[in-house]
Amino acid sequence: MTGVTLFGLAGAILAGCGVYGLLSAGGGLGRILGFNVLGGGVFLIFGAVARRGAAAGFHADPVPQALVITGIVVAFCATALALALLVRLREVEAGPAPDDGKRETER
Amino acid sequence: MARRMADLLFAAGTVLLLVTAAGLAALWRAGGRDADRMLAIQLLGSAGIAVLLLLAPAMGDAAILDAAVLLALLAALAACAYRASIGASAGAARPARGAPPELRRP
Amino acid sequence: MSALVNAFTLLCVAAGIAFYAAGTLGLVRLSDTLSRIHALTKADNLGLALIVLGLLPQAASLLDGAKMVAVWLLAQLASGAVAQVMAEAVMAEAVMAEAVEVGVASAPGDGPT
Amino acid sequence: MSLLFDAALCLLLVAGALGVVTARGARRAVLAFIGYGLLLGLAWVRLDGLDVALTEIAIGSGISGVVLLRAVRAVPEAPRPGTRPLAALLSVGVAAALSVMVLALPEPAPTRAHDVAAALPATDLGNPVTGVLLVFRALDTLLEKVVLLLALVGVWALSRDPSWSGRPAPLSSEPASAPSAFLARVLAPVGLLVGLYLLWVGADAPGGAFQSGAVLAAMGLLLLMGGQIRPPRTSSPRLRLLLLAGPLGFLAVGFSGWATAGVFLGYPPGWEKPVIIAVEVAITISIAVTLCLIVLGPPSAEEGT
Numbered sequence: 204m205t206g207v208t209l210f211g212l213a214g215a216i217l218a219g220c221g222v223y224g225l226l227s228a229g230g231g232l233g234r235i236l237g238f239n240v241l242g243g244g245v246f247l248i249f250g251a252v253a254r255r256g257a258a259a260g261f262h263a264d265p266v267p268q269a270l271v272i273t274g275i276v277v278a279f280c281a282t283a284l285a286l287a288l289l290v291r292l293r294e295v296e297a298g299p300a301p302d303d304g305k306r307e308t309e310r
Numbered sequence: 311m312a313r314r315m316a317d318l319l320f321a322a323g324t325v326l327l328l329v330t331a332a333g334l335a336a337l338w339r340a341g342g343r344d345a346d347r348m349l350a351i352q353l354l355g356s357a358g359i360a361v362l363l364l365l366a367p368a369m370g371d372a373a374i375l376d377a378a379v380l381l382a383l384l385a386a387l388a389a390c391a392y393r394a395s396i397g398a399s400a401g402a403a404r405p406a407r408g409a410p411p412e413l414r415r416p
Numbered sequence: 417m418s419a420l421v422n423a424f425t426l427l428c429v430a431a432g433i434a435f436y437a438a439g440t441l442g443l444v445r446l447s448d449t450l451s452r453i454h455a456l457t458k459a460d461n462l463g464l465a466l467i468v469l470g471l472l473p474q475a476a477s478l479l480d481g482a483k484m485v486a487v488w489l490l491a492q493l494a495s496g497a498v499a500q501v502m503a504e505a506v507m508a509e510a511v512m513a514e515a516v517e518v519g520v521a522s523a524p525g526d527g528p529t
Numbered sequence: 530m531s532l533l534f535d536a537a538l539c540l541l542l543v544a545g546a547l548g549v550v551t552a553r554g555a556r557r558a559v560l561a562f563i564g565y566g567l568l569l570g571l572a573w574v575r576l577d578g579l580d581v582a583l584t585e586i587a588i589g590s591g592i593s594g595v596v597l598l599r600a601v602r603a604v605p606e607a608p609r610p611g612t613r614p615l616a617a618l619l620s621v622g623v624a625a626a627l628s629v630m631v632l633a634l635p636e637p638a639p640t641r642a643h644d645v646a647a648a649l650p651a652t653d654l655g656n657p658v659t660g661v662l663l664v665f666r667a668l669d670t671l672l673e674k675v676v677l678l679l680a681l682v683g684v685w686a687l688s689r690d691p692s693w694s695g696r697p698a699p700l701s702s703e704p705a706s707a708p709s710a711f712l713a714r715v716l717a718p719v720g721l722l723v724g725l726y727l728l729w730v731g732a733d734a735p736g737g738a739f740q741s742g743a744v745l746a747a748m749g750l751l752l753l754m755g756g757q758i759r760p761p762r763t764s765s766p767r768l769r770l771l772l773l774a775g776p777l778g779f780l781a782v783g784f785s786g787w788a789t790a791g792v793f794l795g796y797p798p799g800w801e802k803p804v805i806i807a808v809e810v811a812i813t814i815s816i817a818v819t820l821c822l823i824v825l826g827p828p829s830a831e832e833g834t
Binding site: 315318319322325326329330332333336337340342343345346348349350352353356357359360363364366367372375376378379382383385386389390392393396 | 506
């Protein structure tokens, strides 16, 4: 058992935790967090695969690593968009707040 | 010799990580306020900086120091965001943004 | 010579870890948030300072050494400011809780749990 | 000994993930997630993925923490139902299946490192990850810039009609607390330096446009939280120019590739490195501004305030 395999297995367990969070969360925020935990686990498996592919003088295969960098940024965008939707949804559910706009203007 | 030194630095990093994580876990389960948990995360971040500093000579990669600099630079970001998420300024009781509670419930 | 330098490094690192452990213990054992903030910042400053001091002789170049010192300075700055920011957050939380009690405001992120 | 360190780190990662998904209370879960992102950064350092570690520390832990804590303020937490046996069973199944796959990875491991090593000298770059991002898989990176912009358009589209093209709500409490203002004033110049440094060394060492953009965005957020700058008006032409600089610059280089190198996204022979660095500067600016604005959320103040 090498450290790399260990991180791969940890990634698998993290993905499992993420799935649990996604399925069992009580609200939207919990689901978004679960999704991010799941993503972190999958990225970590990518990391183990990249590390195993060390060759040609590189410590790790750069292609999966570059994909993960792109993935982290895209996952962040998706998270932020989902959060914005959640906040807006909450505002709509809370009903119209006529003084909201006025208070904003005063700022 | 160098190999043994690296091993000892790894051991130091392991101890540091486990000690702070044990403290975090104890505080987390103690059931205090969220501010205490924020402090525990802050301690974990500080230990993370130290671990990165230890890893740089242990793994023989000076670029790890850049990650330590980044972590130290962003160490205060979460605490500031936590502060901003509370809302009101310390001086006066300001109502939170949005409607009062009785309007919020449909 | 190198053995001596390594011994210095290990000694300093061990002392640094001891400070981290003390800070962690303080964080867990102290009773209120404000004292915990105090314990945390002490651990940060001294623990990290000792570890940086110990690792400085291991630096491969001047730039690396400068980066380590920069890390310590940044962490110092952050821990000092974080202590103040968190203390303010604790005060603000207390103010908000009061406001909720008298029904002026709804606490952020507090739902019908 | 390093194996022991890795084992400890993996253990903490799993504990952190469990902490996120079982936390009672939204803010608690978000705090656990910040710690989880930090540990993931350490894991990436151990996996020799420093470029990823820098990204994870800056975006996965730092900026995500800000946007999540901001959302916690607005969203009341829902009560967490008790343990769900079926969900637990399913997630254990997923973890087990992935573990089996990890253990069954082929030996010797397939790798594209040889291809990258063979093609990298032509780009004059020393960092293979930057090479993959900006040369070999440049189309991915270009499309990702578009995804960033689309996400921002999506966030902006959630504004109320009268506040469209106004300013997003401020990040700071009012007035901004003195220590956060101090922190912003002192850290922002240092952060600018670190960001530019990461961009500069990114050609040859870990770092690059993403990491640099993330650091600059984090500094922008610190300035906003410290009350040093106001959120910009979303209709400002200058702001929109900054947002578009990266994708449009990249596209311009891409189309000119037909003329200079005979292929879309080809770099002019002999001028690879200067053009790559110019593209990196443009996309760094766009990434920094876009990340900042995505965190700020939809415009909420009306035009003319």
